[in-house]
Amino acid sequence: MGRHSRPHLVAIDGPAGSGKSSVSRAVARRLGFDYLDTGAAYRALAWYVLSKTIDPADAPAVVAALPDFDYSIGIEPDRYYVQVGDTVVTDEIREPEVSAAVSAVARIPEVRSHLTRLFRTIAAGSPRTGVVIEGRDITTVVAPEAEVRILLTASEEARMARRSAEISTQSAETVAEQLRSRDRADSQVVEFMSAADGVITVDSTHLDFEQTIDAVIDVINTRREELA
Numbered sequence: 001m002g003r004h005s006r007p008h009l010v011a012i013d014g015p016a017g018s019g020k021s022s023v024s025r026a027v028a029r030r031l032g033f034d035y036l037d038t039g040a041a042y043r044a045l046a047w048y049v050l051s052k053t054i055d056p057a058d059a060p061a062v063v064a065a066l067p068d069f070d071y072s073i074g075i076e077p078d079r080y081y082v083q084v085g086d087t088v089v090t091d092e093i094r095e096p097e098v099s100a101a102v103s104a105v106a107r108i109p110e111v112r113s114h115l116t117r118l119f120r121t122i123a124a125g126s127p128r129t130g131v132v133i134e135g136r137d138i139t140t141v142v143a144p145e146a147e148v149r150i151l152l153t154a155s156e157e158a159r160m161a162r163r164s165a166e167i168s169t170q171s172a173e174t175v176a177e178q179l180r181s182r183d184r185a186d187s188q189v190v191e192f193m194s195a196a197d198g199v200i201t202v203d204s205t206h207l208d209f210e211q212t213i214d215a216v217i218d219v220i221n222t223r224r225e226e227l228a
């Protein structure tokens, strides 16, 4: 068994509601890996910008706020938290106001390069055998060298239904419209609707949660055998 007999990085991209966070966390748990949710950092930055009453569309003002953006995240699958400075924002970053502001900060190139560096540092600091990293540009920009690269997709209908089942404070139509408009804005900046070269697509439209975890584990095991 060589040093490369196990994948160190598993990169998972996909659109909103495809199951990236929940599936990545479950896969990490099963493998004894850490789990890095990159969307949380974009969300936390959007939360931070709003808390400073900065307009998320004011790119120079957002970039000027980056040096003071003191971010931390729990990467153990069972100790997930998101913190900015001394404030725990794990729940706040899922609020509709943050979801509505996040694409504006995510389209700023300096924000992307700043956070990309941060993600690489966090992943490199993991004491575990491997890390599952999940987002929109992990397979292409953040960790294109990852041993396993997966695009997790699901039909728009399935994704909207899953997300609206989670959010009880808004109507299904509102949730769906917000998700569609965020996907549209995000896909102008990064390509996550089709798989890049060497990236394996897992379509979860007709799979339940457990079946999706199994499908991702199968892809990882197949790659392990190829690399062994």
Ligand SMILES: Nc1ncnc2c1ncn2[C@@H]1O[C@H](COP(=O)(O)OP(=O)(O)O)[C@@H](O)[C@H]1O
Pocket (backbone or CB within 6 Å): 014, 015, 016, 017, 018, 019, 020, 021, 022, 023, 162, 163, 166, 204, 207, 208, 209, 210, 212
């Ligand atoms: N294959 C699946 N079948 C049904 N529900 C799923 C499946 N995968 C994920 N979910 C559920 O869908 C919702 C959205 O998943 P989430 O992991 O938050 O997606 P993402 O991180 O891609 O936005 C969650 O409630 C999750 O439990």
Ligand SMILES: Nc1ccn([C@@H]2O[C@H](COP(=O)(O)OP(=O)(O)O)[C@@H](O)[C@H]2O)c(=O)n1
Pocket (backbone or CB within 6 Å): 015, 016, 017, 018, 021, 038, 039, 040, 042, 043, 102, 103, 106, 134, 135, 136, 137, 138, 182, 186, 190
């Ligand atoms: N690698 C990433 C991850 C997230 N993002 C941005 O962060 C937002 C929130 O990501 P998320 O993964 O928490 O979103 P959901 O798909 O879970 O709703 C996305 O809508 C993108 O604007 C990004 O640009 N690049």
